[in-house]
Amino acid sequence: MRCLICGSGSLEERYTAVRDHFGVVPGEFRFLGCNACGSLSLDPVPAAESIATLYPREYTFRAADTSEPAIRRLLRAIEWRLFYRPQYHGRLRTIRRLTGLGAGRALEVGSGSGLFLRLLVEAGFEGRGLDISREDVAYARERLGLAVTEGDLATAASLDARYDLVLMFYVLEHVPDPVELVRSACALLAPGGWLVAAVPVIDSLQSRLFGARWSQVTEAPRHITLPSRAGLVRMLAAAGFTDVRWGAMPLLDNAGVIVMSLLPGAATPQAYGRGATLAPLVRRFAAGLLLPPALLAAFAERLPLGPGPGMTMVCARKRPSP
Numbered sequence: 366m367r368c369l370i371c372g373s374g375s376l377e378e379r380y381t382a383v384r385d386h387f388g389v390v391p392g393e394f395r396f397l398g399c400n401a402c403g404s405l406s407l408d409p410v411p412a413a414e415s416i417a418t419l420y421p422r423e424y425t426f427r428a429a430d431t432s433e434p435a436i437r438r439l440l441r442a443i444e445w446r447l448f449y450r451p452q453y454h455g456r457l458r459t460i461r462r463l464t465g466l467g468a469g470r471a472l473e474v475g476s477g478s479g480l481f482l483r484l485l486v487e488a489g490f491e492g493r494g495l496d497i498s499r500e501d502v503a504y505a506r507e508r509l510g511l512a513v514t515e516g517d518l519a520t521a522a523s524l525d526a527r528y529d530l531v532l533m534f535y536v537l538e539h540v541p542d543p544v545e546l547v548r549s550a551c552a553l554l555a556p557g558g559w560l561v562a563a564v565p566v567i568d569s570l571q572s573r574l575f576g577a578r579w580s581q582v583t584e585a586p587r588h589i590t591l592p593s594r595a596g597l598v599r600m601l602a603a604a605g606f607t608d609v610r611w612g613a614m615p616l617l618d619n620a621g622v623i624v625m626s627l628l629p630g631a632a633t634p635q636a637y638g639r640g641a642t643l644a645p646l647v648r649r650f651a652a653g654l655l656l657p658p659a660l661l662a663a664f665a666e667r668l669p670l671g672p673g674p675g676m677t678m679v680c681a682r683k684r685p686s687p
């Protein structure tokens with residue numbers, strides 16, 4: 366076993382007996398910590414062909430569906446207005462500030478239900494999405510009218526396009542070979558194009574405070590790595606990127622993760638997944654009440670002396686042609 370982020374063989378046990386906080390995958394999992402870059406890697410790494418079975422059917426948030434009971438429709442509408450939509454606008458502002466891009470050809474890898482991709486298109490980007498979930502791809506295409514392809518980056522290579530922007534929101538930590546993912550993203554970019562990734566980073570205040578109970582750890586075995594900032598810089602440089610820049614993900618993103626760490630079982634798959642009962646919806650409502658204090662904690666995490674926010678945006682530029 367080697368560190369999945371930097372390739373070092375110097376690893377030691379970091380978290381053991383980790384359980385899936387969504388209760389989807391039974392058993393216990395363990396993470397090894399890298400002595401060279403500080404990143405965590407899941408041991409053993411799930412086999413590529415089993416990855417799809419680790420996910421609940423509804424993993425990313427969708428907007429209200431008219432076929433649902435009124436109470437769930439109402440909750441979805443409230444969440445969209447107060448939680449997701451402002452986050453997505455915040456993400457777009459940070460992308461523009463860090464890369465200077467106002468428009469261009471964009472590929473979102475792991476576009477999920479497509480709600481962020483739709484915002485990107487509305488903002489003037491020529492946007493395409495890519496996702497391995499057949500249900501999400503169908504939703505994004507049929508309900509939102511977006512250009513989304515089912516598949517991974519190997520599929521994208523056949524799309525034969527050069528992008529100004531490749532986006533990966535919470536994707537890197539889910540794949541067994543993040544180095545290969547970043548290299549493939551680089552190959553799809555035009556020279557001087559930007560990779561923008563959102564990732565949970567292990568060197569953050571929330572990671573230190575929650576330890577093995579951090580919701581980004583208990584997202585095992587869907588989370589296969591939890592990179593450090595130093596590990597990300599090494600990986601991006603090795604893949605052909607330069608000019609690494611950091612941004613914080615919106616306070617709401619970070620606050621949401623803090624709440625999930627305090628109140629496991631309050632996340633989207635339990636609350637809205639098919640066959641969901643009332644209890645998870647009540648937990649989801651309680652989670653909403655915890656959001657204001659979590660926002661304060663997320664704000665504190667950004668103060669200059671701390672290690673930085675848990676949910677981080679990292680951007681890097683493909684080397685321009687000589």
Ligand SMILES: [Zn+2]
Pocket residue numbers: 368369370371372373399400401402403404596
């Ligand atoms: Zn490492």
